[in-house]
Amino acid sequence: MAGLELNRLRKSYGAVEVIKGVDLSIMDGEFVVFVGPSGCGKSTLLRMIAGLEEITGGELKIGSLVVNEVEPRDRGIAMVFQSYALYPHMTVYDNVGFGLKLARAPKEERDRKIRDAARILQMEHLLDRKPSQLSGGQRQRVAIGRAIVRQPEVFLFDEPLSNLDAALRVDMRMELAKLHQDLGATMIYVTHDQVEAMTLADKIVVLNAGIVQQVGSPIELYQRPANLFVAGFIGSPKMNLLSGSVTAVDGDAVTISGKDMANVQLSADAEAFKVGDMVTLGIRPQRLHLSGSGALVGQVVLVERLGNETNVSVSLPSGANFLAVLDGDHVLQPGQVVTFDFATSDAVVFDVDGIARYAQA
Amino acid sequence: MKKQLPLISGIAAITVSFFVFVIPFLFIIFMAFKDRRQAASRDFSWPEGFHLWENLVEVVTTRNWMMITAFVNSSILTVVSVTLLVVLAAMVGFVLARRDAKWNGPIEFLILAGLMIPPAVVPTIWLLQGLKLFGTLHGMILIEVAYNLPFSIILYRAFIATIPRELDEAAIIDGARPLDVFFRVILPLLWPVTVTNIVVQSVGIFNDFTNPLYYLPGANNATVQLTLYNFQSQFNTAYNLLFTNILLITIPPLLVFLFFNRQIVAGMTAGAVKG
Amino acid sequence: MSVTTADSAGALQTTVRKKPIQARYPGWFILPAAVIYSVLFLAPTVSSLYFSLTRWTLFDSVFIGFENFAQFFREPFLVQGLINTVIYAVVTSGMKVVIGMAFAVLLTSNIVARGYLRSVVFFPVLVSTVGVGITFTVLMHPTQGMINETLALFGIKGPGWLTNPSLALYSVALVDVWKGVGLATVIYIAGLVAIPRDYYEAARIDGATPWQNFWYVTLPLSRPATATVIILSFIGGLRTFDLIWAMTKGGPGFASDTVASVIYKQYQAGFYGLSTAGNVVLFVLIAVLVIPLTMILNRRRGHE
Ligand SMILES: Nc1ncnc2c1ncn2[C@@H]1O[C@H](COP(=O)(O)OP(=O)(O)O)[C@@H](O)[C@H]1O
Ligand SMILES: [Mg+2]
Numbered sequence: 001m002a003g004l005e006l007n008r009l010r011k012s013y014g015a016v017e018v019i020k021g022v023d024l025s026i027m028d029g030e031f032v033v034f035v036g037p038s039g040c041g042k043s044t045l046l047r048m049i050a051g052l053e054e055i056t057g058g059e060l061k062i063g064s065l066v067v068n069e070v071e072p073r074d075r076g077i078a079m080v081f082q083s084y085a086l087y088p089h090m091t092v093y094d095n096v097g098f099g100l101k102l103a104r105a106p107k108e109e110r111d112r113k114i115r116d117a118a119r120i121l122q123m124e125h126l127l128d129r130k131p132s133q134l135s136g137g138q139r140q141r142v143a144i145g146r147a148i149v150r151q152p153e154v155f156l157f158d159e160p161l162s163n164l165d166a167a168l169r170v171d172m173r174m175e176l177a178k179l180h181q182d183l184g185a186t187m188i189y190v191t192h193d194q195v196e197a198m199t200l201a202d203k204i205v206v207l208n209a210g211i212v213q214q215v216g217s218p219i220e221l222y223q224r225p226a227n228l229f230v231a232g233f234i235g236s237p238k239m240n241l242l243s244g245s246v247t248a249v250d251g252d253a254v255t256i257s258g259k260d261m262a263n264v265q266l267s268a269d270a271e272a273f274k275v276g277d278m279v280t281l282g283i284r285p286q287r288l289h290l291s292g293s294g295a296l297v298g299q300v301v302l303v304e305r306l307g308n309e310t311n312v313s314v315s316l317p318s319g320a321n322f323l324a325v326l327d328g329d330h331v332l333q334p335g336q337v338v339t340f341d342f343a344t345s346d347a348v349v350f351d352v353d354g355i356a357r358y359a360q361a
Numbered sequence: 362m363k364k365q366l367p368l369i370s371g372i373a374a375i376t377v378s379f380f381v382f383v384i385p386f387l388f389i390i391f392m393a394f395k396d397r398r399q400a401a402s403r404d405f406s407w408p409e410g411f412h413l414w415e416n417l418v419e420v421v422t423t424r425n426w427m428m429i430t431a432f433v434n435s436s437i438l439t440v441v442s443v444t445l446l447v448v449l450a451a452m453v454g455f456v457l458a459r460r461d462a463k464w465n466g467p468i469e470f471l472i473l474a475g476l477m478i479p480p481a482v483v484p485t486i487w488l489l490q491g492l493k494l495f496g497t498l499h500g501m502i503l504i505e506v507a508y509n510l511p512f513s514i515i516l517y518r519a520f521i522a523t524i525p526r527e528l529d530e531a532a533i534i535d536g537a538r539p540l541d542v543f544f545r546v547i548l549p550l551l552w553p554v555t556v557t558n559i560v561v562q563s564v565g566i567f568n569d570f571t572n573p574l575y576y577l578p579g580a581n582n583a584t585v586q587l588t589l590y591n592f593q594s595q596f597n598t599a600y601n602l603l604f605t606n607i608l609l610i611t612i613p614p615l616l617v618f619l620f621f622n623r624q625i626v627a628g629m630t631a632g633a634v635k636g
Numbered sequence: 637m638s639v640t641t642a643d644s645a646g647a648l649q650t651t652v653r654k655k656p657i658q659a660r661y662p663g664w665f666i667l668p669a670a671v672i673y674s675v676l677f678l679a680p681t682v683s684s685l686y687f688s689l690t691r692w693t694l695f696d697s698v699f700i701g702f703e704n705f706a707q708f709f710r711e712p713f714l715v716q717g718l719i720n721t722v723i724y725a726v727v728t729s730g731m732k733v734v735i736g737m738a739f740a741v742l743l744t745s746n747i748v749a750r751g752y753l754r755s756v757v758f759f760p761v762l763v764s765t766v767g768v769g770i771t772f773t774v775l776m777h778p779t780q781g782m783i784n785e786t787l788a789l790f791g792i793k794g795p796g797w798l799t800n801p802s803l804a805l806y807s808v809a810l811v812d813v814w815k816g817v818g819l820a821t822v823i824y825i826a827g828l829v830a831i832p833r834d835y836y837e838a839a840r841i842d843g844a845t846p847w848q849n850f851w852y853v854t855l856p857l858s859r860p861a862t863a864t865v866i867i868l869s870f871i872g873g874l875r876t877f878d879l880i881w882a883m884t885k886g887g888p889g890f891a892s893d894t895v896a897s898v899i900y901k902q903y904q905a906g907f908y909g910l911s912t913a914g915n916v917v918l919f920v921l922i923a924v925l926v927i928p929l930t931m932i933l934n935r936r937r938g939h940e
Contacts, residue, residue: 371748481684
């Protein structure tokens with residue numbers, strides 16, 4: 001069993017640096033998700049771990065071994081590709097057993113392992129088929145089966161669900177979670193879908209432009225995003241962001257004013273601010289509620305009534321748009337002027353560099 | 362009225378094509394059935410009597426069964442050259458399609474040059490003599506491989522470029538070494554284009570006259586195309602035998618045509634339509 | 637190559653193996669092909685540049701400068717071969733383009749017996765060139781050949797196809813077209829079926845006649861196929877040897893000699909230097925004609 005250690009890992013293609021020094025430690029048995037927008041380097045980082053991309057700088061340890069220069073087959077990893085990459089000319093049985101064959105495993109052992117994997121994935125009836133005779137979900141299973149028979153210490157998944165339709169994706173997500181529980185292996189999973197990340201991960205790594213933005217449990221990332229990027233990326237709908245400036249600093253509280261709000265007092269890391277600093281205020285749409293008197297006043301633009309909740313889009317005096325997700329059903333008319341309030345502890349203050357400044361505990 | 366146009370033009374086309382393209386082949390067949398006396402008049406007439414078998418026997422046994430030697434030589438030449446072409450060209454195509462090295466450009470230039478430039482005959486003979494390959498079947502095989510590599514490489518490279526790289530990578534993670542990746546994953550996937558390649562190159566090499574003429578002299582080394590040529594003077598006036606001979610060497614391409622028409626057309630038109 | 641340049645440097649460098657990760661697509665994969673191609677094709681081609689400047693017996697060579705080339709352009713029969721080669725290439729590729737296109741249009745229409753017609757046109761491509769050559773030599777015999785005997789039935793006195801010096805080259809070219817037009821046709825067919833039907837439907841809505849259809853849709857859109865047919869058959873025409881050798885051996889006299897047949901004749905006569913010079917001439921001829929031709933055809937294509 002193996003954890004991983006990434007030390008200032010870097011990757012360049014020619015002069016273009018794609019991974020810009022990633023530090024990360026992954027514990028044995030952890031389910032880690034790399035998440036970030038398309039092109040941020042998730043796949044590249046995963047492929048560096050797999051040994052499919054040469055490492056330009058830094059050090060990669062799997063278990064206690066530095067594996068920078070170790071062949072993929074000797075790293076104790078298995079990988080599931082986005083396109084599944086099944087060998088089209090082999091049956092499912094041979095696809096799953098190919099690695100064992102290459103390793104010259106005895107026939108009986110090979111057969112047993114293939115059938116074990118097939119049983120775990122409930123695809124015993126598919127073993128004689130060719131990949132072209134399988135549905136998307138079935139191909140996905142075969143790809144996972146091929147990984148399982150290798151009995152790897154680390155599973156690597158590169159957007160494995162993105163080619164499936166929505167319903168199947170939810171099913172497979174749950175199966176993957178169960179597989180992780182059953183096998184107890186370390187899993188590293190790449191996705192650009194934050195819902196997948198939130199539901200699967202023990203630990204999420206948010207990447208942007210080749211730099212790690214934040215590492216933490218899903219709830220940590222949701223509740224205490226480290227910066228504007230994470231705040232915008234994690235959570236759906238997106239966190240509302242308003243700009244303003246600091247008008248007073250007092251103990252653990254800062255007071256912020258702007259075009260859209262007047263003298264809102266919040267708890268934040270007061271030492272990071274002085275009067276006059278430009279800041280951004282972040283509030284999740286779900287944390288807003290209607291109230292007679294509140295910090296935010298605006299005009300309703302659009303209302304979506306879903307029964308159990310109501311989404312309200314509001315235009316603020318600065319012209320900025322603002323979204324609130326209200327519990328229960330509310331009857332609101334476009335053009336109506338409404339007032340929202342929120343608990344000061346639910347708001348996040350970001351400094352001028354976009355770093356979140358939480359009150360020190 | 363309009364509906365009948367395809368029919369009328371079709372009948373016209375069939376008639377014309379019969380005279381232009383079919384009659385020459387019927388002529389060959391008729392001649393092969395005639396006896397020596399009737400064949401001498403070289404006209405398009407129905408054979409009097411059935412002499413194909415005796416003509417065949419004579420053609421095959423003449424000059425100490427030279428025809429058999431020639432068929433064996435041509436078969437070995439074709440099979441071995443084409444096998445080498447398949448494996449070697451696919452390997453080159455694989456590396457060219459997968460690597461974007463800076464010397465891909467020059468290699469492509471050399472491949473195009475190979476398609477265009479006629480081989481320098483006498484220097485090649487001189488070189489073959491130096492290598493003790495002149496007039497040997499294996500020398501001839503290497504020549505056919507060298508001359509036909511460019512076409513095969515182009516065919517393979519285009520096809521390999523359509524095979525996703527993730528397949529190689531999956532195999533690498535499964536523990537495949539480069540030779541495993543190539544022989545167990547890529548080469549089997551190339552089967553459709555390999556069939557095309559085999560068919561097109563076999564026909565070309567089997568029908569090759571010029572290169573054996575230069576590089577494979579001598580009666581023991583005769584290939585079928587050369588026997589045809591050698592026989593022409595020998596059967597000076599025996600046209601029945603000459604055409605039996607032609608008929609005999611037309612059979613292999615005919616079989617290929619019957620079974621692999623589609624692959625041949627695909628191979629020969631490859632690359633013509635892109636643009 | 638694998639040495640990292642991490643600014644944090646040494647601390648991270650626990651192991652530096654000399655060998656980087658095994659090449660995924662190793663260069664030696666091209667080695668066998670490269671060796672065969674270089675030794676048997678490139679090396680002779682390059683050395684021909686030298687040997688063409690020598691008087692050569694295969695055992696030793698005497699450098700004589702451009703004498704072989706001078707001879708090539710001095711001797712009328714050699715000059716004739718040069719001219720014949722160009723005529724042959726132009727005539728055959730021109731006819732293959734026109735006839736191939738016509739056949740392709742016919743064979744992509746809804747004509748009856750399409751499969752049969754395609755087969756019949758294509759089959760000669762696969763047949764032995766020498767066999768075809770010998771057959772047509774017999775058919776083209778001035779008095780006993782089937783062609784002239786047939787013409788005689790209509791009261792026409794057929795020409796000496798292969799015996800008339802001013803006709804022989806064109807007769808061979810005609811047989812070349814007979815044998816090769818099937819290839820041009822299938823290339824054109826592939827090009828024609830790739831033209832989206834929308835163009836024809838749009839043209840029909842505009843009220844185009846069949847002739848306008850051909851002129852404004854088919855012809856411009858099959859330009860890539862035309863380029864391929866021209867280049868393939870032009871190069872083939874310039875290099876032709878086997879058909880000419882099977883039919884006329886360059887005769888009568890030198891009337892149907894081409895550079896390729898001259899190369900063979902000089903080789904047989906033991907003039908190895910001169911023969912090699914012929915090779916270099918052919919090589920240069922192909923380069924000088926085909927490279928600009930390719931560029932013109934591709935530029936036209938780019939402007940569409
Ligand atoms: N072989 C390559 N050569 C050059 N740039 C590459 C190569 N592969 C990926 N990149 C670049 O690296 C960046 C990260 O790519 P990738 O890791 O695939 O992103 P993603 O997060 O979407 O998986 C992208 O900007 C991509 O353009
Ligand atoms: Mg990716």
